[in-house]
Structures are given as C-alpha cells and as structure tokens.
Amino acid sequence: GSDEISEQDVIYKQENITYLKKIVKFCKENNIKLVAVTSPKTADYMKQFPSYSDNMKIFEDIFNQNNVFYTDINRTDKISEYDNSCFMDIGHLNGKGAEIYSNHLSEIILSECIG
16 A cells, blocks of 8 residues: 555545445334544644645534434544554554454443443
8 A cells, every 4th residue: 555645545535425325214214323533644644634624524513413322533642552563564463463453442342332
C-alpha cells in the first residue's frame, strides 16, 4: 500500500452518507444495536488532513441523531499509545496495533455499550 493519500480520499460522497443512513435505519428497524468506531490513523495521516475532524463530524452527527454509540480514537488521548510501530502503513494497523486497539475497543464496549 502507498502512503500517498489525496485530500479527495477523505471527502465523503453523498452516496456514502446515504448508505450509512440506510444501515442505521436498518439496524433501528431490526432492533440491532449498532456500535460505530473509527480506527487509529498515524500522526502523519492526521497531519495531511487538517479537515479530518470536520469530515468526521458528518458521521458523528448522523450517529448522535440516531442514538448510535460512536467513538473515534483519533480524537481521544488514547491515540498517544499508537506510534508508527503499530502500523503497517499510513492508515492500517499491524498485529501490534490491532492488539492494542482490540483492548481499547473491548474497554469501550464494556463500559459504554454493555455496562
């Protein structure tokens, strides 16, 4: 995988938003508890996209409007636990990173979604 990502890659198309809303609606109609997460990204990834938080707010708003639990570890203090040794490329975790993230997710799900 290339570490080159264009700003266009993180601008969300209306079609993506439409399908996300359909997934949320389907889960609601079928009594499925949806839990939404955004996985960690490298510091280099985040530096390339100063509009990241604004873009992710689109998702956050959809989830909030529909009472869907959502967490983005990139916007928490937990992101400091992920250095470059946790990633196989600019946007994907390797085994070490996946293990750390799995532990974070289990803590979040147990405390926020089940507890």
